[in-house]
Amino acid sequence: xxxxxxxxxxxxxxxxxxxxxxxxxxxxxxxxxxxxxxxxxxxxxxxxxxxxxxxxxxxxxxxxxxxxxxxxxxxxxxxxxxxxxxxxxxxxxxxxxxxxxxxxxxxxxxxxxxxxxxxxxxxxxxxxxxxxxxxxxxxxxxxxxxxxxxxxxxxxxxxxxxxxxxxxxxxxxxxxxxxxxxxxxxxxxxxxxxxxxxxxxxxxxxxxxxxxxxxxxxxxxxxxxxxxxxxxxxxxxxxxxxxxxxxxxxxxxxxxxxxxxxxxxxxxxxxxxxxxxxxxxxxxxxxxxxxxxxxxxxxxxxxxxxxxxxxxxxxxxxxxxxxxxxxxxxxxxxxxxxxxxxxxxxxxxxxxxxxxxxxxxxxxxxxxxxxxxxxxxxxxxxxxxxxxxxxxxxxxxxxxxxxxxxxxxxxxxxxxxxxxxxxxxxxxxxxxxxxxxxx
Amino acid sequence: xxxxxxxxxxxxxxxxxxxxxxxxxxxxxxxxxxxxxxxxxxxxxxxxxxxxxxxxxxxxxxxxxxxxxxxxxxxxxxxxxxxxxxxxxxxxxxxxxxxxxxxxxxxxxxxxxxxxxxxxxxxxxxxxxxxxxxxxxxxxxxxxxxxxxxxxxxxxxxxxxxxxxxxxxxxxxxxxxxxxxxxxxxxxxxxxxxxxxxxxx
Numbered sequence: 001x002x003x004x005x006x007x008x009x010x011x012x013x014x015x016x017x018x019x020x021x022x023x024x025x026x027x028x029x030x031x032x033x034x035x036x037x038x039x040x041x042x043x044x045x046x047x048x049x050x051x052x053x054x055x056x057x058x059x060x061x062x063x064x065x066x067x068x069x070x071x072x073x074x075x076x077x078x079x080x081x082x083x084x085x086x087x088x089x090x091x092x093x094x095x096x097x098x099x100x101x102x103x104x105x106x107x108x109x110x111x112x113x114x115x116x117x118x119x120x121x122x123x124x125x126x127x128x129x130x131x132x133x134x135x136x137x138x139x140x141x142x143x144x145x146x147x148x149x150x151x152x153x154x155x156x157x158x159x160x161x162x163x164x165x166x167x168x169x170x171x172x173x174x175x176x177x178x179x180x181x182x183x184x185x186x187x188x189x190x191x192x193x194x195x196x197x198x199x200x201x202x203x204x205x206x207x208x209x210x211x212x213x214x215x216x217x218x219x220x221x222x223x224x225x226x227x228x229x230x231x232x233x234x235x236x237x238x239x240x241x242x243x244x245x246x247x248x249x250x251x252x253x254x255x256x257x258x259x260x261x262x263x264x265x266x267x268x269x270x271x272x273x274x275x276x277x278x279x280x281x282x283x284x285x286x287x288x289x290x291x292x293x294x295x296x297x298x299x300x301x302x303x304x305x306x307x308x309x310x311x312x313x314x315x316x317x318x319x320x321x322x323x324x325x326x327x328x329x330x331x332x333x334x335x336x337x338x339x340x341x342x343x344x345x346x347x348x349x350x351x352x353x354x355x356x357x358x359x360x361x362x363x364x365x366x367x368x369x370x371x372x373x374x375x376x377x378x379x380x381x382x383x384x385x386x387x388x389x390x391x392x393x394x395x396x397x398x399x400x401x402x403x404x405x406x407x408x409x410x411x412x413x414x415x416x417x418x419x420x421x422x423x424x425x426x427x428x429x430x431x432x433x434x435x436x437x438x439x
Numbered sequence: 440x441x442x443x444x445x446x447x448x449x450x451x452x453x454x455x456x457x458x459x460x461x462x463x464x465x466x467x468x469x470x471x472x473x474x475x476x477x478x479x480x481x482x483x484x485x486x487x488x489x490x491x492x493x494x495x496x497x498x499x500x501x502x503x504x505x506x507x508x509x510x511x512x513x514x515x516x517x518x519x520x521x522x523x524x525x526x527x528x529x530x531x532x533x534x535x536x537x538x539x540x541x542x543x544x545x546x547x548x549x550x551x552x553x554x555x556x557x558x559x560x561x562x563x564x565x566x567x568x569x570x571x572x573x574x575x576x577x578x579x580x581x582x583x584x585x586x587x588x589x590x591x592x593x594x595x596x597x598x599x600x601x602x603x604x605x606x607x608x609x610x611x612x613x614x615x616x617x618x619x620x621x622x623x624x625x626x627x628x629x630x631x632x633x634x635x636x637x638x639x640x
Contacts, residue, residue: 148627158589165553180558182600183551183593 001076193303372401
């Protein structure tokens with residue numbers, strides 16, 4: 001996908017900015033606080049309907065103003081014709097998205113039209129912090145590929161909220177609540193099983209992309225792997241299962257214990273070679289991992305298992321006044337060379353792992369969609385050593401995808417590559433003013 | 440700013456409270472009404488007053504009506520054995536416009552939603568069961584025509600469970616592809632439902 005022009009109005013410190021982008025590398029430099037990130041955040045708004053930096057739309061409006069607008073033209077292999085996307089937000093009236101001037105019914109209808117991958121300093125949360133960060137990465141990842149997944153996710157959250165509201169009704173007797181909860185359990189099981197199935201299928205395929213991504217940036221000789229932790233266990237009891245909640249106490253950053261069971265793959269239960277297949281525990285139980293029979297988990301089987309777990313966990317849920325089992329508690333555990341990254345990873349390893357995840361996401365999209373996603377790299381080069389920076393820049397130059405890079409230091413790039421006319425461009429940003437630099 | 444007419448301001452404020460009405464629109468509407476003849480404005484005002492004073496709820500189906508029971512429930516030409524269950528009077532309005540359904544209705548007046556503190560006892564499920572128990576009604580089929588969202592689904596499921604012991608046939612309207620649309624523009628989730636609910640040709 002390509003974005004050719006961008007117009008920002010009252011978007012943070014950009015009162016009125018118009019930029020024409022180059023089709024490959026766009027390097028945006030300038031002093032801190034000049035508005036570099038805001039430029040690529042505006043592009044993110046037009047892909048994902050929200051900021052990747054700010055927590056609330058109202059902070060994005062230039063102070064003293066009532067509303068912001070961002071607009072850009074996109075083109076790419078996914079659609080035959082170029083199309084315009086516009087996003088407006090005003091206090092009081094909220095956010096609207098227009099594609100070719102016609103408003104979208106729901107903001108979520110935008111997602112997937114322009115696939116985007118973001119690399120930002122916030123990525124360190126992905127491997128360091130709690131499961132919510134990883135679930136949100138995974139959900140954003142899949143939602144851009146499948147609108148059905150996004151719809152299921154939205155519906156799932158709605159049903160979950162309703163079920164939790166019911167569980168929180170302390171005046172209700174146990175029997176009444178049990179009868180009342182059934183319609184919600186049923187929907188949760190249908191939606192939740194489809195979510196888990198899609199997550200498992202996606203992660204299963206993601207493994208090789210991650211290995212390649214890590215190799216690109218860190219060279220050969222490292223083995224990045226992961227295990228998908230979800231709730232299923234009872235139906236396929238012959239599959240190897242590790243109970244993480246028993247392993248050295250609860251995770252420090254999750255107030256409630258994680259899902260009680262994990263499909264295969266603790267550090268001491270499988271070798272690095274088989275761990276790559278851990279996600280198959282859900283999608284297709286692999287002989288080497290499980291030692292059991294080949295079992296392909298269909299959504300129906302997951303659904304049945306989930307429905308049973310919801311039933312048997314009813315009293316626990318009622319006591320805690322919330323749903324303790326489901327994909328909203330899923331997690332992904334990352335390993336590097338057999339060691340759990342979160343426990344044993346160094347600063348540098350965390351950084352490279354996050355980078356590898358995003359490179360893998362980009363490659364995955366490219367294969368899946370037959371077109372490269374827009375790649376936004378926000379201030380990531382300050383963190384990398386010169387050789388890794390060089391590797392990354394060369395990789396980006398070899399591929400055709402459009403890339404946006406923000407950095408404080410321009411010399412870093414000018415020493416590394418010469419912008420090719422008509423392909424790459426350098427921009428300087430100061431006080432919300434963007435100036436294209438020739439050479 | 441100095442107001443020259445409190446009366447006008449008051450009218451604007453009242454109009455602005457209506458759903459879908461912003462202050463600007465309310466202003467325009469108030470100014471428009473001011474220019475109309477006395478007669479027309481009186482008619483409008485009277486119709487609004489009648490809305491609250493004359494309209495009743497049908498004691499059988501709970502639809503809005505001028506006379507109780509409502510014309511649908513008293514119409515001898517309509518089938519008594521089939522009840523279409525809807526959430527809201529405006530759903531009856533839509534289905535009646537179709538001119539196809541010849542049975543009767545039951546308006547629940549809401550759907551189950553724990554978040555908003557609405558349980559089965561807060562909507563007219565008890566009344567529905569009473570109708571099924573009423574021999575005079577001779578209910579053979581319930582058609583559930585609730586919205587296909589989380590709350591509508593939960594309510595449909597609950598009703599189905601509650602009426603099962605009475606041996607009434609429970610059906611639901613189909614979910615899927617709107618007539619006149621093209622397959623390629625249908626979202627995956629809708630298509631999915633359309634496939635799940637396919638019918639024998």
